[in-house]
Amino acid sequence: MRDHPSAVELLVCTRCRLGDVTGDEDVRPGAVLYRQLADAAIQGVTVTPVECLSNCSRGCTIALRGPGRWTYVYGGLQPCTDLDTIAAGADKYRQAPDGLVPWRERPEHFRKNCIARIPPLDPPVRSLGET
Amino acid sequence: MRDHPSAVELLVCTRCRLGDVTGDEDVRPGAVLYRQLADAAIQGVTVTPVECLSNCSRGCTIALRGPGRWTYVYGGLQPCTDLDTIAAGADKYRQAPDGLVPWRERPEHFRKNCIARIPPLDPPVRSLGET
Numbered sequence: 001m002r003d004h005p006s007a008v009e010l011l012v013c014t015r016c017r018l019g020d021v022t023g024d025e026d027v028r029p030g031a032v033l034y035r036q037l038a039d040a041a042i043q044g045v046t047v048t049p050v051e052c053l054s055n056c057s058r059g060c061t062i063a064l065r066g067p068g069r070w071t072y073v074y075g076g077l078q079p080c081t082d083l084d085t086i087a088a089g090a091d092k093y094r095q096a097p098d099g100l101v102p103w104r105e106r107p108e109h110f111r112k113n114c115i116a117r118i119p120p121l122d123p124p125v126r127s128l129g130e131t
Numbered sequence: 132m133r134d135h136p137s138a139v140e141l142l143v144c145t146r147c148r149l150g151d152v153t154g155d156e157d158v159r160p161g162a163v164l165y166r167q168l169a170d171a172a173i174q175g176v177t178v179t180p181v182e183c184l185s186n187c188s189r190g191c192t193i194a195l196r197g198p199g200r201w202t203y204v205y206g207g208l209q210p211c212t213d214l215d216t217i218a219a220g221a222d223k224y225r226q227a228p229d230g231l232v233p234w235r236e237r238p239e240h241f242r243k244n245c246i247a248r249i250p251p252l253d254p255p256v257r258s259l260g261e262t
Contacts, residue, residue, distance in 0.1 A: 011249070054203070054248040063249055071202075072185070073247045116204045116247045117185040118142070118194055 007066040008094045012037055014049045016059035033060050033079040045090045055115050064090060068120050069099030076113040085109045139197045139225045143168055145180045147190035164191050164210040173218050175225045186246050195221060199251050200230030207244040216240045
């Protein structure tokens with residue numbers, strides 16, 4: 001399988017509260033998730049913090065993207081317990097040059113918690129025909 | 132081919148059923164919304180059909196994006212009744228070089244039905260600090 005070591009970016013919403021309203025930036029679940037994913041050093045995936053991916057009602061939230069790839073936003077993620085799921089999903093995404101991972105190959109959580117997807121900015125665009 | 136670096140693109144999910152399970156592609160609410168928006172000829176905005184933006188539970192769905200801009204996904208839209216809202220929101224977006232429209236200047240429907248947002252692929256990235 002061809003590798004794409006620098007093409008994939010994993011965005012993590014660092015401000016997600018997951019219902020916690022303490023307001024402490026350092027202990028927000030989103031910030032915790034970001035630090036855990038940055039420490040996980042997923043092969044070929046750059047982890048980037050983002051202040052709000054605007055999926056506040058269904059966090060924690062990540063997005064996978066890269067040049068020439070579909071961008072996928074996933075929600076309903078928990079720090080600690082979902083790290084392996086995210087790593088597995090990110091790896092599948094990295095292996096798909098256009099970011100389109102066949103439905104059955106996605107982690108179950110990704111299949112059930114896809115918030116949105118966006119086609120690549122540059123054509124050509126093909127679709128898996130999701131509905 | 133995109134011939135203008137600051138062009139704004141309005142993506143429309145053409146497969147949205149809005150609960151209608153007839154399966155007729157031509158009369159799907161998403162397809163109707165796309166045709167209406169394409170006919171509306173919003174100044175400076177290219178309307179692009181997309182087969183599924185994966186926001187099926189909260190359609191109809193659009194996204195606004197462009198090079199160097201934040202991408203915003205909006206849901207809960209109805210063909211016919213929400214055309215003016217979409218046109219107004221798209222115009223505000225077009226006027227913001229980075230796509231970040233101040234909260235109070237967004238149409239009310241956009242404020243209440245933002246599904247997700249994604250920072251531009253290329254830095255620099257600044258944030259409005261949404262939560």
